[in-house]
Amino acid sequence: MTERVGPIPDRGTGSGRPGRRPGPSQTREAVLAAARRLFAERGYEKTTIRAIGRAAGVDAALVHHFFGTKEQVFVAAMAFPFDPADLIRDVVSGPREGLAQRLVRFFLSVWRDPEARAPFFAILRSASTNEQAAAMLREFISSALLARVAGTLGLPRLRVEGAAAQLVGIALVRYVVGVEPLASAPEDEVVALVAPVIEYYLNG
């Protein structure tokens, strides 16, 4: 991900306002830039909110205030297309009945939006050429996403990963390569096709 790491703004000297204290949006950007750099250098797990604050020259409490949890800092810094906490709260924690359908619908709604899927495919591209980027993505997906889904549902990780592989494969075939008829099939038809597969993995 090193190519997405922007410079940390020179606090207080930007925007032709020498001597002024940085505004909230400059500070926010400085925190995101520091986060991108640390996630790329140290990986997801070894990066702390405290270290991100220190690298951005702000208090850890301010990082919390701006973004919330470390997952949320990652989601904002990498433009990850959704917050895993939302997925858990809104989809996975709901009734078991209809869960497979809701999961497929949730991911179709995420990938449907080109502005949400583009950064995710950029992260995947980085991961396919750069082991550091792959490690960062792997750690984030493992601890923020898969472990929590598996824990909430009481499922073996391998089954959650089979389901994740099906969903990301659908995104690739439907949106990246754009193979017909899957590319243009109505969402209801895709849900009807794929939900039984997710059901199978969840009932393992």
Add this chain to the structure above:
Amino acid sequence: MTERVGPIPDRGTGSGRPGRRPGPSQTREAVLAAARRLFAERGYEKTTIRAIGRAAGVDAALVHHFFGTKEQVFVAAMAFPFDPADLIRDVVSGPREGLAQRLVRFFLSVWRDPEARAPFFAILRSASTNEQAAAMLREFISSALLARVAGTLGLPRLRVEGAAAQLVGIALVRYVVGVEPLASAPEDEVVALVAPVIEYYLNG
């Protein structure tokens, strides 16, 4: 795919042998370079063996002699990891019993080899940033791969694409992102996990 299109060797003047006729390996390379350029410019379907021969300055019969069918020229030019004709003959045309297991094993054997999967992920990366590359890959996958699998098995295309999405998703999670335990699971375990999904799509 434009970044993978190499220059056509200057026939007869390379290798410090001015005036000599090009050897077979130079001609072979010239055909592959012409093929890469034409597939990228015109797409897979509109490119013909005849046009590839013309662009490389050789007879179409020589292109046939070197590579075989247009699919095989594409497989060689793009370093596509397997020949669709082999998949049809060795896997899809076999007995229906055990077909799902054979399909999963076939793809695991293809992706397992880093030298086979690297060019495929390079094509996928191109497709995710470049609409021309996406169109070329889409046409090849549609006509050389999915249409033939669907035809041989008498299945709707959408079901074949669901199965393809599952298989390519497994490759991404297992080999590109490398998420555990899927990344290190023995192949037999992956076959046991994924074959029921392929079975479901094939029994549509």
